[in-house]
Amino acid sequence: MDRNSDDDDAGNALQNAPFNGEAPLLSSNLFMDQVGEVVLTLNSDGLSWNSLDSPENGGASCLGIKLENEVPNEVKLSDVYAVELITKGAIYKSKLPKAGAVLLGFEPYDSEMYRFTVHSFQKSKTQPNLWVLAVYTFGHKDLPTCEMWVNRVNAFLNMEVGRPKNLLIFIHPMSGKGNGRRTWETVAPIFVRAKVNTKVIVTQRAGQAFDVMASTKNKELSSYDGVLAVGGDGFFNEILNGFLSSRYKAPYPPAPAGFVHPVGNDHCSSDHDLNETVTETSQHDEDQSHQDQSPLLGSEQYHGSRLPNSNQDTDFRIPSERFRFGIIPAGSTDAIVICTTGARDPVTSALHIVLGKRVCLDIAQVVRWKATATSKVEPLVHYTASFSGYGFYGDVISESEKYRWMGPKRYDYAGTKVFLRHRSYEAEIAYLEVDAEHTNSVSNKGYSCSRAQTFRNSNKCERVICRRNCNICNTNSVDMSSTATSRTPYFRPEEARWLRSKGRFLSVGAAIISNRNERAPDGLVVDAHLSDGFMHLILIKDCPRALYLWHLTELARKGGNPLNFEFVEHHKTTAFTFTSSGKESVWNLDGELFKAHQLSAQVFRGLITLFASGPEV
Numbered sequence: 001m002d003r004n005s006d007d008d009d010a011g012n013a014l015q016n017a018p019f020n021g022e023a024p025l026l027s028s029n030l031f032m033d034q035v036g037e038v039v040l041t042l043n044s045d046g047l048s049w050n051s052l053d054s055p056e057n058g059g060a061s062c063l064g065i066k067l068e069n070e071v072p073n074e075v076k077l078s079d080v081y082a083v084e085l086i087t088k089g090a091i092y093k094s095k096l097p098k099a100g101a102v103l104l105g106f107e108p109y110d111s112e113m114y115r116f117t118v119h120s121f122q123k124s125k126t127q128p129n130l131w132v133l134a135v136y137t138f139g140h141k142d143l144p145t146c147e148m149w150v151n152r153v154n155a156f157l158n159m160e161v162g163r164p165k166n167l168l169i170f171i172h173p174m175s176g177k178g179n180g181r182r183t184w185e186t187v188a189p190i191f192v193r194a195k196v197n198t199k200v201i202v203t204q205r206a207g208q209a210f211d212v213m214a215s216t217k218n219k220e221l222s223s224y225d226g227v228l229a230v231g232g233d234g235f236f237n238e239i240l241n242g243f244l245s246s247r248y249k250a251p252y253p254p255a256p257a258g259f260v261h262p263v264g265n266d267h268c269s270s271d272h273d274l275n276e277t278v279t280e281t282s283q284h285d286e287d288q289s290h291q292d293q294s295p296l297l298g299s300e301q302y303h304g305s306r307l308p309n310s311n312q313d314t315d316f317r318i319p320s321e322r323f324r325f326g327i328i329p330a331g332s333t334d335a336i337v338i339c340t341t342g343a344r345d346p347v348t349s350a351l352h353i354v355l356g357k358r359v360c361l362d363i364a365q366v367v368r369w370k371a372t373a374t375s376k377v378e379p380l381v382h383y384t385a386s387f388s389g390y391g392f393y394g395d396v397i398s399e400s401e402k403y404r405w406m407g408p409k410r411y412d413y414a415g416t417k418v419f420l421r422h423r424s425y426e427a428e429i430a431y432l433e434v435d436a437e438h439t440n441s442v443s444n445k446g447y448s449c450s451r452a453q454t455f456r457n458s459n460k461c462e463r464v465i466c467r468r469n470c471n472i473c474n475t476n477s478v479d480m481s482s483t484a485t486s487r488t489p490y491f492r493p494e495e496a497r498w499l500r501s502k503g504r505f506l507s508v509g510a511a512i513i514s515n516r517n518e519r520a521p522d523g524l525v526v527d528a529h530l531s532d533g534f535m536h537l538i539l540i541k542d543c544p545r546a547l548y549l550w551h552l553t554e555l556a557r558k559g560g561n562p563l564n565f566e567f568v569e570h571h572k573t574t575a576f577t578f579t580s581s582g583k584e585s586v587w588n589l590d591g592e593l594f595k596a597h598q599l600s601a602q603v604f605r606g607l608i609t610l611f612a613s614g615p616e617v
C-alpha cells in the first residue's frame, strides 16, 4: 500500500483545484494520518484535502470494503489554533491502532516520514457547544516541504485578528473539588501550542487575585491581552472587582426620592461627579468581626488593598475591545462559562480563548449603602457579572459556608435546609420602568399557559433566547468609546419612572444573564441576554411551601415556566433599589456573601469583553 511520492515536489505540485472559487495559494501531495495520500490545498480561508487513495477518491478500503472515514476534508484557518513540525515517524492510512492496522494490511507508508500537525477542534456530535480537540497529521519524505507548509500556515495564523499573545492567569487551586491546578494542567498545552505567553499566579488566599488586579499598574496590565480565571464564578468575580475597583469611574446607581443617600443630592446618577465612586470604603461596623473567617465581600480580607484611582500611571480604557476576560471552569458554580460558551468544559473554554473569540457582557454595579439596619450610611461598590440574590439565595450561601468540607454538594444540602425553613423577609424594592420597546419579548405569541391554574400568571410572551451572534445584544450595542454615564440608559433622570414592590419575599433576585446551569437548564431567566443592558428582577412573594416547591421544580425542568406564577414578579429593568425591614440581610453576589440592609444597583451595558462567542442554543 505504500506509495512512492518521489515526483511530488512541493514546487511543482501546485494544482489548479479551485477551493471556494479561488485559486489555491499552495497545493502539494502529502500523506495524511488516518486518510492516506492526499492533495493538500491552502487558500485564504483554510486547508482542504482530497484523498488520492481509492478509485473514487473516497479514502481507504480493505478487502474491497470501503472504510468509513470520519476525518473531515477541510478546516477553516479561523478554527486552527496551531501548526507545528513534529518528530519523524510513521503515517498510517487507517485510524486503527498500529497492530490492527498492520494486521489488516495498513502498513505505514514510510516509517521515517517528516511530519507536521495542524491543531483545531470539532464540535461534539451530541453537544454542539462542546468543542473537542482535533489534530490532523501530514507527512512527506522531504523536510523542506513540511517546513514550507508550517511556515505558510503560521503566516496566515499570525494574521488572524484578536488572538491573544500574552495572558495573565490566576488559578484558584482549591476551587470546586480542589481541581483548579489540575484543570489548568489539562489545558496548558493548548496555550503552549498556540504560542501564547502566560504569567500564571496560583493564589494562596482569598483576595489575592483582587489585590494583584487592583495594584498592577495600567501600563503593565496593558501588556496583556487579557486575564483568565481558572476557578468558579466567585473567583472570576474577585478578578473582575480587582480590575474595575481602581479603574472604572462610574456614577452611583440612580435612586428614587426618599432612598437613603449620603451625598445629599436628589439621588440621580447624573448629579454625581464621575470621580465620586467609592470602591473601597472602610467598614467600621459589625462586619469587622467576620473578617478573618468569612468570605464576606467587602471585608478587609477580600478588598485587601485600598487603592486610590490616582495611583494609576496611565489611563486604562473601560470598556476595552482588546483586553478581555476568560474563564477556565473549575468551580462549584460555573454559570458564566455555561452562558457564554454553552459548555462547562475547560478545553472548550481554552479553545475560545486561543482562537480569540469575543463577546460583550453586561456588568451590574451594586452599591451597599448600609450593611445592617443600625450601620451608618457608607457606600461600598461591588460589581457582579451573573446574579445578585437575597432571601433564599443569601441564606443558601450563608448556610453552605458551614459545610465547605462537603465540596460542591454543600449547595444541595444547604438548599434543602433553607427550603424546609421557608423563611420570608419584609423588604421594599423600587425599580426603573423600562419602555415596552426596550423589552425583548413579543407579547401574545407562541407561549401558552393554562387559565385553570389561577395561581399561575396569565402574562404570555414569547421568549427570545440569547445565542451566538445574538441580534438583541448586537442591536444598538454601545460604542466602545462611550463614557460610563452614557452606558446607562437614564441620562435624563426627569424621565425615569420608579415602580415599587413592597411586602414579604421568599427571595429577591437580579439576573444579569440567564444563569443556565446543570440544576436550572434554562437558567433563572431563559430570555436574559449577555449584553442587552438589562437585568431581570425576580421577586418571589411569600407563598405556601408547596407552591414554592412547584416554582423550584419548574426551574429545574428544561422548558419549564418558573416565572409563570402569580406569586412571582418578573421585571426587566436597568436599575433597582432595595431596603430591608429586618435587622440582618444577606445577599449573594455571583455566589459570594454580601451583607446589605440597603443597596442600589444598575447595569452597564457590555462593560467587559469575554473570550467566548455565546452559546449555540
Ligand SMILES: Nc1ncnc2c1ncn2[C@@H]1O[C@H](COP(=O)(O)OP(=O)(O)OP(=O)(O)O)[C@@H](O)[C@H]1O
Residues within 6 Å of the ligand: 172, 173, 174, 175, 176, 177, 203, 204, 205, 206, 207, 230, 231, 232, 233, 234, 235, 236, 238, 295, 330, 331, 332, 333, 591, 592
Ligand atoms: N487560594 C485560595 N484559598 C482560599 N480561597 C480562595 C483562594 N483563591 C481564591 N479564593 C476565594 O475562593 C472564592 C471562591 O472561589 P471559586 O468561585 O473559584 O470556587 P467555588 O468552589 O466555586 O466556590 P464558591 O462555591 O464558594 O464560589 C473566591 O471568591 C476567592 O476569593
